Amino acid sequence: PHSLNREELTxxxxxxxxxxxxxxxxxxxxxxVQLED
Structure with a gap:
């Protein structure tokens, strides 16, 4: 799944x-964010 960090999989x-x-x-x-002058 895309929601798992594969580098931390053990x-x-x-x-x-x-x-x-x-x-x-x-x-x-x-x-x-819109900035106003």
């Missing part, structure tokens, strides 16, 4: 349990 398999940890990606948004 998986561990221990005692028959698969644990997957993924960081949420930061969504960058732009904001427009």
């Amino acid at each position: 998986a561990n398999f221990r005692d028959g349990i698969l644990e997957i940890t993924a960081g949420k990606a930061v969504n960058h948004t732009s904001v427009s």
Whole structure:
């Protein structure tokens, strides 16, 4: 999915349990501000 940070994706398999940890990606948004003179 696009909402996950793939660089922070890890998986561990221990005692028959698969644990997957993924960081949420930061969504960058732009904001427009109108300035008056």
